[in-house]
Amino acid sequence: METTCWIRRVRPYGGDMQDIKVVDGRIAALTPASDTPASGADLDGQGQLLTLPLVESHIHLDKTLWGLPWRAHSAGPSLTELIGNERQVLRTLTSPIAERAGALLAHCIAKGTQLVRCHVDVDPELGLRHVEAMLALRTRFAPLVDMQLVAFPQTGLITNPGTAALMREAVAMGVDVLGGLDPCGIDKDPIAHLTSIFELARDMDCGVDIHLHDGGELGLWEIERIIDFTERYQRQGRVMISHAFCLGMKPWPVIAPLAARLAANGVSILSSAPADIEIPPFLPLQQAGVNVCLGSDGIRDAWTPMGNGDMLERAMLLAYRFDMRRDDELQLAFEAATRVGAKALGHEDYGMAVGKPAHFVLFPSETLAEAIVSRPLARTVIRHGRVIARDGQLLAEAG
Ligand SMILES: [Zn+2]
Numbered sequence: 001m002e003t004t005c006w007i008r009r010v011r012p013y014g015g016d017m018q019d020i021k022v023v024d025g026r027i028a029a030l031t032p033a034s035d036t037p038a039s040g041a042d043l044d045g046q047g048q049l050l051t052l053p054l055v056e057s058h059i060h061l062d063k064t065l066w067g068l069p070w071r072a073h074s075a076g077p078s079l080t081e082l083i084g085n086e087r088q089v090l091r092t093l094t095s096p097i098a099e100r101a102g103a104l105l106a107h108c109i110a111k112g113t114q115l116v117r118c119h120v121d122v123d124p125e126l127g128l129r130h131v132e133a134m135l136a137l138r139t140r141f142a143p144l145v146d147m148q149l150v151a152f153p154q155t156g157l158i159t160n161p162g163t164a165a166l167m168r169e170a171v172a173m174g175v176d177v178l179g180g181l182d183p184c185g186i187d188k189d190p191i192a193h194l195t196s197i198f199e200l201a202r203d204m205d206c207g208v209d210i211h212l213h214d215g216g217e218l219g220l221w222e223i224e225r226i227i228d229f230t231e232r233y234q235r236q237g238r239v240m241i242s243h244a245f246c247l248g249m250k251p252w253p254v255i256a257p258l259a260a261r262l263a264a265n266g267v268s269i270l271s272s273a274p275a276d277i278e279i280p281p282f283l284p285l286q287q288a289g290v291n292v293c294l295g296s297d298g299i300r301d302a303w304t305p306m307g308n309g310d311m312l313e314r315a316m317l318l319a320y321r322f323d324m325r326r327d328d329e330l331q332l333a334f335e336a337a338t339r340v341g342a343k344a345l346g347h348e349d350y351g352m353a354v355g356k357p358a359h360f361v362l363f364p365s366e367t368l369a370e371a372i373v374s375r376p377l378a379r380t381v382i383r384h385g386r387v388i389a390r391d392g393q394l395l396a397e398a399g
Helices: 079-092 097-110 129-141 163-173 190-204 216-232 252-264 282-287 311-321 327-336 339-344 368-374
Strands: 004-012 018-023 026-032 043-051 054-059 113-121 146-152 177-181 207-212 239-243 267-271 292-294 360-363 380-383 386-390
Touching: 004 360, 043 368, 043 380, 054 292, 054 311, 054 339, 097 113, 097 129, 097 386, 113 129, 113 207, 129 146, 129 163, 146 163, 163 177, 163 190, 177 190, 190 207, 190 216, 207 216, 216 239, 216 252, 216 267, 252 267, 252 282, 267 339, 282 292, 282 327, 292 311, 292 327, 292 339, 311 327, 311 368, 327 339, 327 368
Parallel strands: 004 043, 054 113, 113 146, 146 177, 177 207, 207 239, 239 267, 267 292
Antiparallel strands: 004 018, 018 026, 043 360, 360 380, 380 386
């Protein structure tokens, strides 16, 4: 039987007051607000700012220490030290992934995130344990969040024989995207690395998401090769380069031709807007038509004690990093944490239009810019027209 409810008196993106009709969990109509009071299953938005849900485009839920007693950071500063230290820490953990990742995911959802791309470690030592746990977690949380999983070769692909076969198996089990990691810096054989991933992506018809920390000319050369492979294997619109610090290490005239190729091939760039290194130049890339989206990366794990899963805060960190003060600039930061993320993830069931899912967040803020700056704890998360979280807490009946 068809179910109908209304979300009344809300201001989509800070505009005029509207009522939203929801039928079977999807937007059926957007109309100017009426005097009709909210009744029954209706929700009274009380004039709050309404937006589409936040999008977490890059997280490592499987490795978080969320919910465990505080652990002091123990890694050295280099990438190989961070990877090695993490492996040591993971070996000592007794708390299951379902518990740690589940607690963090619930927290992210309560903050307003309803679309997540999660990288999941795959290698011969771990086998497919993390993949199995994350697939089960995705099923458990399906009523509350849409989740993509990436098979991530954290300890190398070419340098760690057996990993590629496990990644193929992971995709066969239900993982959506093939990951990669520094084809030069970690794997030392960029063409073999990219060939392995892109051949598998073509065979299994899936997307690609490559962690690229390599800097300077080397990193830029790798980005060119990733675009070459995207063209050769016809993965346009389905490739992401995560971090890509190198794009921030050269003047824009050097980057511009590369940006044009990224845009033309729908190769997206993910940033966590870290403070310690150059990052992709957000506004010029955005103006060049490149999808630049945001993610938390690791949260409260062996890589970093930082992060709180709030994508509104991630938008603020991006704006802070580039000194974006104007409302239109802050709005672009918000887009990177919402609409552009959904686009980069190829998730089409997202938008403020009739027929799209009635997934929203309400903020007690006048404008988007104010919401980013104040990051209010008081938010209402709506999924399929029903409230699933209030004030940073999932409702018990939500799942
Ligand atoms: Zn990552």
